[in-house]
Amino acid sequence: MNYLFHLLVYFEIYAIVALSLNLLIGYGGLLQIAHAAYYGVGAYAATLLWLNAGLGFFPGLLAGAATAALLSLLVSLPAWRFKGDYFVMISIAVQTLLYTVMYNWTSVTNGAFGISGIPRPELFGYNFVTTGSVSVLFAGIALVLAFILAILKWSPFGRALQAMRDDELAARSIGIPVEWLKLQAFAIASAMVGVAGGMYASYISYIDATSFSLDESILMLSMVIIGGTGNVRGPLVGAAVLILLPELLRFLALPDAVAANVRLLAYGLLLIIMMHVRPQGLAGTYRYQ
Amino acid sequence: MPVEAINQSANSSAKTTEAASCVASLCADGVSLAFGGQQVLKNIDLEVRSGQIAHLRGGNGSGKTTLLNILSGFLKPDSGQIKLVIDNQPIDVLSHAPATLARLGLARLWQDTRLFASMTVLENVLAASPRPLGISPVMSLLAYSRVQKQEREFKHQAMTLLDMLGMADRAESTGERLSGGQAKRVAIARMLQTGAEILLLDEPLAGLDKESAVRLVEDLNLLADDTRKAMLIVEHNHDAISPVCDISYTLENGFLRYEEHEGQ
Numbered sequence: 001m002n003y004l005f006h007l008l009v010y011f012e013i014y015a016i017v018a019l020s021l022n023l024l025i026g027y028g029g030l031l032q033i034a035h036a037a038y039y040g041v042g043a044y045a046a047t048l049l050w051l052n053a054g055l056g057f058f059p060g061l062l063a064g065a066a067t068a069a070l071l072s073l074l075v076s077l078p079a080w081r082f083k084g085d086y087f088v089m090i091s092i093a094v095q096t097l098l099y100t101v102m103y104n105w106t107s108v109t110n111g112a113f114g115i116s117g118i119p120r121p122e123l124f125g126y127n128f129v130t131t132g133s134v135s136v137l138f139a140g141i142a143l144v145l146a147f148i149l150a151i152l153k154w155s156p157f158g159r160a161l162q163a164m165r166d167d168e169l170a171a172r173s174i175g176i177p178v179e180w181l182k183l184q185a186f187a188i189a190s191a192m193v194g195v196a197g198g199m200y201a202s203y204i205s206y207i208d209a210t211s212f213s214l215d216e217s218i219l220m221l222s223m224v225i226i227g228g229t230g231n232v233r234g235p236l237v238g239a240a241v242l243i244l245l246p247e248l249l250r251f252l253a254l255p256d257a258v259a260a261n262v263r264l265l266a267y268g269l270l271l272i273i274m275m276h277v278r279p280q281g282l283a284g285t286y287r288y289q
Numbered sequence: 290m291p292v293e294a295i296n297q298s299a300n301s302s303a304k305t306t307e308a309a310s311c312v313a314s315l316c317a318d319g320v321s322l323a324f325g326g327q328q329v330l331k332n333i334d335l336e337v338r339s340g341q342i343a344h345l346r347g348g349n350g351s352g353k354t355t356l357l358n359i360l361s362g363f364l365k366p367d368s369g370q371i372k373l374v375i376d377n378q379p380i381d382v383l384s385h386a387p388a389t390l391a392r393l394g395l396a397r398l399w400q401d402t403r404l405f406a407s408m409t410v411l412e413n414v415l416a417a418s419p420r421p422l423g424i425s426p427v428m429s430l431l432a433y434s435r436v437q438k439q440e441r442e443f444k445h446q447a448m449t450l451l452d453m454l455g456m457a458d459r460a461e462s463t464g465e466r467l468s469g470g471q472a473k474r475v476a477i478a479r480m481l482q483t484g485a486e487i488l489l490l491d492e493p494l495a496g497l498d499k500e501s502a503v504r505l506v507e508d509l510n511l512l513a514d515d516t517r518k519a520m521l522i523v524e525h526n527h528d529a530i531s532p533v534c535d536i537s538y539t540l541e542n543g544f545l546r547y548e549e550h551e552g553q
Binding site for chain 2: 148151152155156157158159160162163165166167169170171172173174175176177178181184188230285286
């Protein structure tokens with residue numbers, strides 16, 4: 001049972017990750033490759049505030065979200081003029097840069113040794129020690145964030161994002177401020193993935209930079225592309241599939257040395273198959289181009 | 290929305306002064322542009338005012354769309370000035386982004402319609418609604434009921450426009466499933482939804498059959514008369530558009546020739 005709760009907790013964390021990435025890719029057509037970096041920024045910021053400033057669980061999560069959002073604004077400002085391939089290249093550069101900082105800024109992040117002893121969530125004196133109780137708390141957070149994203153999808157903001165995705169020039173010509181829109185979308189998505197990063201740190205009780213590498217960003221991207229973009233359902237399906245896939249691969253009893261590579265191979269194969277057979281993903285409505 | 294007033298010099302032309310007394314006008318003064326060593330536009334002067342329909346004509350490659358791109362802020366000329374006057378408030382077109390100009394009251398119709406393919410006809414039109422509350426996600430969450438109320442009003446307005454253009458029954462179709470003529474009508478509705486006072490239309494009749502073209506021209510004429518909107522129309526179908534035009538501009542070898550239509 002504990003194992004199922006563990007999978008559920010992972011699903012709740014990655015559901016937030018995939019939904020927030022879907023805001024950029026699915027609604028805004030912005031291919032973000034640096035999502036894991038902001039996930040890491042949220043995780044580190046919340047952890048440092050929990051451990052060093054004695055902040056509570058939710059204030060720490062919010063501070064992590066705010067840090068990730070602010071950083072994304074700083075990065076987006078010079079990058080907002082770039083589109084298509086150039087935007088993707090900048091995104092990869094941001095991912096690499098932030099990962100390098102997290103890995104090498106040892107006085108703050110403890111570098112390769114990581115930070116351990118991160119406390120489990122605590123709310124009104126109640127300690128969420130068991131995996132089952134954490135899954136209930138995280139389900140609540142994921143539902144609130146999914147609800148906010150659903151409201152945004154059907155709001156003028158969501159419609160403007162979709163207009164920008166379909167035709168940026170036409171969007172400009174009807175008065176949609178696309179640069180401002182991109183900044184807002186990046187800030188919201190980064191804040192949400194920052195929350196997920198804090199949740200991850202609190203659940204695992206240990207973080208190091210390797211959890212926030214380019215590989216992790218590609219996993220997040222795969223969730224959105226395989227599950228499908230343009231609606232709330234697609235990313236949730238993608239998160240579920242890619243959390244369950246490694247668990248299914250366990251039954252193959254592969255040696256540890258090759259298991260990780262086989263997993264990456266499986267992600268790659270799935271991505272290629274999906275792009276050819278079902279470009280809109282398993283449950284998506286928008287065909288990313 | 291900040292409206293940046295331009296400084297009107299003491300020796301500004303009589304044309305500009307006259308324009309400033311109108312409700313809305315668009316005035317280009319000495320606009321020139323060269324592409325790859327070739328002078329495409331040479332010292333262009335142009336003006337269109339409230340209630341006027343101006344026809345911009347010229348052969349293929351004469352620079353008509355380029356001129357529309359400059360007038361709508363998508364392209365900067367090498368020299369010259371462009372002044373937009375909305376509610377007697379002068380605005381320097383060249384110092385504003387196209388999206389800002391659209392919100393101030395200068396909208397354009399694209400030659401290839403550029404509908405948002407994944408959205409329905411109604412959503413396409415709604416996307417162009419002028420929003421006093423903005424499109425901020427924070428506003429959408431914190432002032433949810435106000436935003437929804439505004440949304441209902443915009444929906445009503447969008448349906449009225451689609452009805453006027455004979456597209457109300459296709460409101461829930463996606464842009465991908467429309468014929469060329471239908472897409473053009475939706476694009477016009479979308480442009481009108483912005484509430485802009487100055488409309489720049491790039492070949493609105495292209496792809497329309499004769500009957501549809503006549504009907505659309507009548508609609509545009511009514512719009513200019515009833516709402517006093519100013520229109521600059523690039524159109525190759527001279528026979529259809531000429532009867533309703535107040536003035537014609539002909540672009541040839543980079544120069545613009547002006548002709549006023551009698552009896553308009």
